[in-house]
Amino acid sequence: MQRDKSLPLELANQDLLSCLDDHPRYWKGTICAGWSIAARPSQSAGTGPADDDMPHALGLVRQGDLPMVGIDLHRDYSWFRLEQVLPAESLVAGPYRLRLSYLSDGADKDRLPQVKIIEYNQAGGHTFARIARNLPASGTPRHLDVEFDIAANALADRQYRLCIELGQPGRFCFGGLSLIRDQDGLDLNGQHVPPYRAYHFPVSKDLKDLNDGMDSDLRHGPLDWVVRMLGVALRLEDYETAGGLARYLVAHHGADAEAMGKAGPRILDTLLATGDLDGARGFLIDMAALGVRHDRLAQAGRILGGTRTGGGPVSYALPSGKLDVFGLNRDTEYNRVAFDDMLSQPFSSDTGQILWANYLRHASEADYLARLNGYLAAHGSPFSMRLDDAPSDNILNRASFRQDRPLSGLLSGGPLVSVIVAAWNAESTVDYAMRSILGQTYRNVEILVADDASTDGTRDRLRAFAGDPRVRLFGGERNQGAYNIRNRLIGQARGELITFHDADDVALPHRIAAQVTAMTEKGARVSLASWLRIKPQGHLVAFRDNQFLRMCLNSIMFTRPVFDGFGPYRPVLCGADSEFYELLRGRLPARDIVSVAQPLVLGLWGDGSLTRTAGIEADEIGYRAPARRAYAGLAGRQRILGRLIVPDALLDRTAREGAIARTPSDLVSLNG
């Protein structure tokens, strides 16, 4: 699925030259194969007969041995573009070089010629890559040789054109045009551009500042530099690097209260992520001795302090005055909060609904539901949740939804959505997971569900859905993990849009409709839903950032060209979805990704969930299992530095060593 990056992209002006002769011609639209003219006259331009008849002329001009394309503009244009269509399949992210010889006699220095690549979609065009601006006037051939970066792969459903843009009256001639993709290779004069410099990853600006200012900044006191670099490492989930930076900070600045005031929270995050709870306790003691106070430190003190015994009313206020939602919520789970303590907490109405739901769960299921449904309603859900009376140790097995308010958004007439489900040992959850997708208000869906060599009754459970014409069943003989199954089934999917659903999660009935509607309205190519994580007994999970509602990477929905351009998922057991999403986030324009900030999925937060599976687990405190950390850190490093510096072979080896690598294998249809 990787594109052939060795393919050079060379464009020449031979086609254009060969169709010109010494006589000027006047063109509108297509000139020859691949070349065309597009123009918008300036409103202030004259409209005399001569202008109407020959606003421009195009012909062959010879400068010594160099044949050039000559363009004479006889009037003023807002823009006049000579464009060549580029083959989208060859236009991939990376460093490029444009060479061009030109002559220009434009006098207006504010409106000099420029060269760029324009991306066109149905709605129009926008600049995809700026190559050269303000080409200065020159009476003799001037040779332009410019390096530039293309920040994102071209997409198959768009058209790309190399464009020489003029505007003011006068003559412009060019020849020797070539656009060449630089081959992989590291030339420290700037030809190799690591991805973080070419794309807009969340860490790009920080890392560029840090690297470019390193020599100077470190000579003048490394503290701020190291703290910022620690922030970059944490955002990349590179906890090996974060751990080293944390040790450096403690070793060099551990006794400095001001320094620890800056660095302390990030050091603590690192300790918690690596599961070094003793280290975290010791660090908190040291910080307390230094008098360092910070919300995250105070919150961690509550986490690590064990069960509170006795005492008066409990305050969950953090040093900033904000509420420690995470700490309070954990105490509600274990029924450790007194009613009057709950009453005295400064909830926001939004968060309060869930905190009360979790609190009231111990006393009354009806009250629990009322609060949870209040939360859903406040987030625009037309559905409320119901719980039936059948006994189950998983609340999602008892969940159903009732429509309380009119539906909005797309319900029919939209594109076919392929929903891919990978199920492994999910006999106790896959029924409700499948029903929740089959019960979607958006009807134009197909479901491709694969049993991933389960050892329980999952496959039999799935066969019960075979009668539904929207369901296509698959099975494999060897367990290969959800991401390999995604890659396989995307090849089988018929939908214009592709999304996923986990075999132990519940999608609210309007999930697909909400995501398709958001993409349609915004013209986006990717959408994500939000979710609430819920424990089997019904407790809703907050994370250490004090948030309940989180982006749901499992729900990512994209157009097929997005997968063709950025897929496939890596053949590993965990982390490939966040790796894929971060790639999209860095490389696609922001407008192409839309997040639906509504609770559209209830994700099971149980021991059987992938995120909770021993060996690759992650938890709400921030802990990441070693294999997950090792792989995610390296993937983050590769994402920003590129494959030349962090080769795929290294990631593959790390995945194998962490026992999270999975070999793709065949899936066969079970529909009979």
Place this chain on the structure above:
Amino acid sequence: MRIANVATYPARQHTCLQALRSIAAQVDVLNVALNEYTDVPEAFRELDNATFHIPDRNLRDLGKFCFAAGDDDDVFLCDDDILYPADYVAWMMRLRAESPLTDPVLGVHGVTYSDYYDGRSRSGRLVHTFYLPLGAPVQMNQLGTGTIHVKGRQMPTFDYMDGSSGFVDIRFARHAHERGYPMICVARGRDWLTEVKNEETLYLSVTRNLPSQALQDVQHFGGLARLVRP
């Protein structure tokens, strides 16, 4: 025994002698790898304590790693374009003897990389250049192999270094990191060491064309995170 290792090649024949004299006078044995030579140049024969080796291929800067040393020998890795002050060897040995660190590698030219180094020469690196002053010793990721002092037992094998021609500093730093040898850039005054000017230096050709293997090596040991061990 005090041993100095250096590599040179014909284009440096007239400029390197001064450098070789400056270090030869301070050691028991000066090992010289003569890349691209067919015989020992007459001018070099004045170096009484020198042994010459003409490799069967151009080893470039790898040449200084093709000599044996005893475990307790004091080895100095040198360049053919640096003038070493008269107190260089004695001072470096004294610093090493007084160091509280276990198995330190001492050097005069040090580099610390960004934790996410992308290969640029003017970005993502803190460089303490050998001819500039440094007020206090600093632990760094990498030391230039033209100014290094180690014990013989700390030297990498030639096989380990082979393949790193053009980036031996990086490969040596990886070796030191893997063995847990802290690399210390020593304190000194301005121009304690000075450079013999040449038309073309290895440094230029190396830093302008750093191969991807070199950058992959840097990922193993580079960054402030790697300066403090767990």
